[in-house]
Amino acid sequence: MASYIPFDYEELTVGVGAAAQRLTQTRVEAADQVVLRCTGGTARFRMDATNPTATVGIPHGEETFSLTKPEGIGFRVILASGETVAHVCRATFYRLA
Secondary structure, eight states, X not given: OOOEEEEEEEEEEEOTXXXXXXXXXXXXXXXXXXXXXXXXXXXXXXXXXXXXXXXXXXXXXXXXXXXXXXXXXXXXXXXXXXXXXXXXXXXXXXXXX
């Protein structure tokens, strides 16, 4: 089984009225896996490098999930329609040990 070591960290805060946010591409490109821990208000995301809108995209709330390198490069997040609480995604970047 593969073993991973963390090497970098990034925090995305998506506030009311903010444009879609994305992870820093150079960090994702250097990673083999990205783990996102998201908290706060409901948001919408996409992983195909297309910006979600406040009404279009996969809805999510407080979750933890893993992304592959292509998913991390394509990841975009925005606050869901009607949400008044900021959404925060904390990303930890991992390399194969």
